[in-house]
Amino acid sequence: xxxxxxxxxxxxxxxxxxxxxxxxxxxxxxxxxxxxxxxxxxxxxxxxxxxxxxxxxxxxxxxxxxxxxxxxxxxxxxxxxxxxxxxxxxxxxxxxxxxxxxxxxxxxxxxxxxxxxxxxxxxxxxxxxxxxxxxxxxxxxxxxxxxxxxxxxxxxxxxxxxxx
Numbered sequence: 001x002x003x004x005x006x007x008x009x010x011x012x013x014x015x016x017x018x019x020x021x022x023x024x025x026x027x028x029x030x031x032x033x034x035x036x037x038x039x040x041x042x043x044x045x046x047x048x049x050x051x052x053x054x055x056x057x058x059x060x061x062x063x064x065x066x067x068x069x070x071x072x073x074x075x076x077x078x079x080x081x082x083x084x085x086x087x088x089x090x091x092x093x094x095x096x097x098x099x100x101x102x103x104x105x106x107x108x109x110x111x112x113x114x115x116x117x118x119x120x121x122x123x124x125x126x127x128x129x130x131x132x133x134x135x136x137x138x139x140x141x142x143x144x145x146x147x148x149x150x151x152x153x154x155x156x157x158x159x160x161x162x163x164x
Contacts (some may be wrong), residue, residue, distance in 0.1 A: 085145055
């Protein structure tokens with residue numbers, strides 16, 4: 001089983017834990033269930049670019065190729081061996097429309113030829129300025145978990161995790 005780092009910043013409390021691709025798929029599905037408009041996009045901070053691909057239908061992450069199925073679009077794919085880490089930012093914000101709300105964004109980082117591709121997954125309708133949150137939250141979570149590599153430890157605390 002492959003294990004990777006999942007960094008988390010919840011209202012400025014940071015932590016890193018090990019995660020498996022099956023756990024990440026389950027996390028994405030849980031977030032999708034609680035979302036009215038669950039979208040996938042790409043963030044390129046160095047180029048100051050952000051784009052939304054569309055409604056995320058499914059994320060298949062356990063094969064050699066990661067496949068993100070987008071409603072009405074061709075699937076987006078990445079080689080599994082280019083996956084670096086996942087990160088999650090959850091902050092309580094004062095939204096002008098929703099009031100005080102806990103809002104979260106999930107980031108998946110892929111590395112290829114010394115360049116990072118950062119995908120984000122979020123509910124685009126839960127807050128007024130969701131893309132601004134994506135950018136601002138990433139600044140708070142971008143370094144969380146980068147200094148931890150669970151694959152180098154040699155054993156995993158979830159090594160004997162029962163199959164679901």
